[in-house]
Amino acid sequence: MFTFSEENYLKAIYHLELDSDKVISTNSIAKKLETKASSVTDMIQKLSEKEVVVYKKYQGVTLTDFGRKTAANIVRKHRLWEVFLVEKLNFSWDEVHDVAEQLEHIKSPKLIDQIDAFLGFPTHDPHGDPIPDKEGNLKTIEKSLLSTLSKNESGICVGVNDSSSEFLKFLDKKGVTLGKQITVLEKEDFDASLLIEIDNNKLSVSNKIASNLYIQRQ
Amino acid sequence: MFTFSEENYLKAIYHLELDSDKVISTNSIAKKLETKASSVTDMIQKLSEKEVVVYKKYQGVTLTDFGRKTAANIVRKHRLWEVFLVEKLNFSWDEVHDVAEQLEHIKSPKLIDQIDAFLGFPTHDPHGDPIPDKEGNLKTIEKSLLSTLSKNESGICVGVNDSSSEFLKFLDKKGVTLGKQITVLEKEDFDASLLIEIDNNKLSVSNKIASNLYIQRQ
């Protein structure tokens, strides 16, 4: 079994590997966990002892298969709990992350299996992120940042890149939620902002917004 | 905020106070938490600093109002989670305690309020124990140990004194569950065993069983 701290390190390394497929540096882990590089070195050495990461001094770290599966399982729990909170307990998508950060560490295989079944085996969490299966596999859907769409292209809003509470609340205010159809009406060269159509309304979105919204092209 | 360890100490003291209404000794806490008296002294001093207990060297400990409310809230969470696991996730009453021991430490007022509402504001947990309200008050129902009933008395099974998995599984096997009507047909002087009627069946129960089952007389 792993401590909370070990689980958080595993999850951080897992996420870093997913969006870089390179060896993960001490510093990048420190940045992600808002801790010091020296603390990371300590923990990495322990995780290496426990055979969840492969580590050579100064060479960064990679997850072993066992480590990756362990990490995926934590992410699985995190995302299933987020679905539960939204679907069953009337949480909004900007409120669930912090609670899920706690709930993901609860140790009970039966509990998470039952939550999964209770929710009807969801495949994605409230932010559009895929839920790893029990073996740790996740099927990613084809999705593109809104900022990469051309004029007149359209698609369905399927996820967010930034899932901070601020961004999510902003989207709520603008009426942008997952599942909505979006069409790019204009692209401004000047500031890379977009004029989009959503719910038969025109909405102007900055490049910052557009580079944090995932669209499934159609 | 309190650490897991502090919360467990608070809960232990709370339970000890409930079934003794005396000042609580260092040793009794150590026994309940399966730890050493010296560790208890350390922790008690910290809890005293935090003003959740009143402590004078060698004089034992009592909860302050704030401490009692804090402890009751942990028990509230524990029991609501137990109800959730049984009612919504198909756990049996002998499986829920260990998971609830973890879940009771999750910090999110909204979460527990929503669970409470989702469950329809239950008043008792799967073992018949009362669920403290948000102010920490618990209303206890009139109940007696089965062993205290006389011949020909009857009542409803409303709780267990021992909620170990072994005892609960044993009760399941014998068909004894909360809500069932029980009538005492015979009391044996020799070994204090009882012959009871339940579901139109006769069942012989030892004194050990009878002193761990709560009955609401009728």
Added chain:
DNA sequence: TTAAATTTTTAGACTTAACTAAAAATATAT
């Protein structure tokens, strides 16, 4: 009421997971 037994506290040590500061290794730039 003194002695023995029990309970409780203190002192000192250990583990985990942080931190800072300094040393060592690696990467980058001249």
Added chain:
DNA sequence: ATATATTTTTAGTTAAGTCTAAAAATTTAA
């Protein structure tokens, strides 16, 4: 290729929570 900058590791502290062993206080028994 050498100097500089950056990254990473090591060494040494700290705090929380536990432990054992010993001292102190309290309770019980003679």
